[in-house]
Amino acid sequence: MSYLSASNMTGGYGRGADILHDCTIEAAEGEIAVIVGPNGAGKSTAMKAVFGMLNLRQGSVTLDGEDITHLTPQDRVAKGMAFVPQTSNVFPSMSVEENLEMGAFLRRDNITGTMEQIYDLFPILKEKRRQNAGELSGGQRQQVAVGRALMTQPKLLMLDEPTAGVSPIVMDELFDRIIEVARTGISILMVEQNARQALNIADKGYVLVQGRNRFTDTGEALMNDPEVRKSFLGG
Template identity: 65%
Template structure:
């Protein structure tokens, strides 16, 4: 069993079915990506894993524990962290204040974790007194990652982290994501830029209409003729 696993997930919004026995998983120290066309159910998978949407069947397990019935807050307390696509920083707060807000649920000293974030993303230390609104897109995403890390999670869930950014910033963000993975965390990412995401992924899941159309390593999926034709433009 994988460290975080959503198995045979079925979910709907009202009477509209979205997920049809969809399965995703990620191990510690691994980057897994979920790709597919618009409306495939990618973000819905994230919502189910986080407990923001109840699955009608299937299960979610974390470190061999079934968390399917737990609240979002309890899942975060057990080690899940989430970086949404938008509104993922407090623009009127400084970098350091954003990190401090990320640790608000902790009762212990968070200063060591803040230092660990600065070690992972040195530019944030240099800009720690700057307002987040004054940062570049890539730097704001680093703040969002760092804030999520303040709860000392074992899994980071990312919803389209490169949406709306330039190719240069996209490369920077992907590099940051690899840094997070290399720090030993499990990273599961929904991403529209399928080619680039699969290039850096340890494993990938291609969803179509809420179903697993293809599953494999990033390299296997990029080299799969059908995946390339349908989803990667050749």
């Protein structure tokens, strides 16, 4: 039973043309599901459709068995979704700690324990907690963005291009932290340009082409598929 099931999604932005065509994305509890594909394949659009940021003309989204197709993004956050966009994902003029506190805006309980867990996961954030997020490196800002999303105590964490613009060393470190998050039982749905590295850590992989599912399999199987390797992984 998938924790997230986004089935047969067809839709686009506003009254524009459909970008997604019968697209299906699923993730089980504690599973890392990765969406890869060429530029313009509809990867980020599929993620936004799951989060309720565009209208679906067909299809449905269920979370833990509950149909949430018509819920707003805010209501989906309350149901356990957290979304980290690729850009503009921190408040640059606020400190690291204030950014994390902003992630807990819906909570009415004590957030200290969650904050400590995030500092354990990303020790550099504890060290720089009084520093403005805008002064951090790209990789550190991504850690703030992921940390802020985790402050909502999500069951499903969605990451749009989390390693965009960071060095290979920082990318490996971020992927290690993502694996750690998944081991706590949180489902991860991730769009990633670095397809080979992302499929390497994926339990499940989706290759999208022009808004449609082209290949769906385990990360390992897709890495070993000759056609996927030739067309999408550079041979």
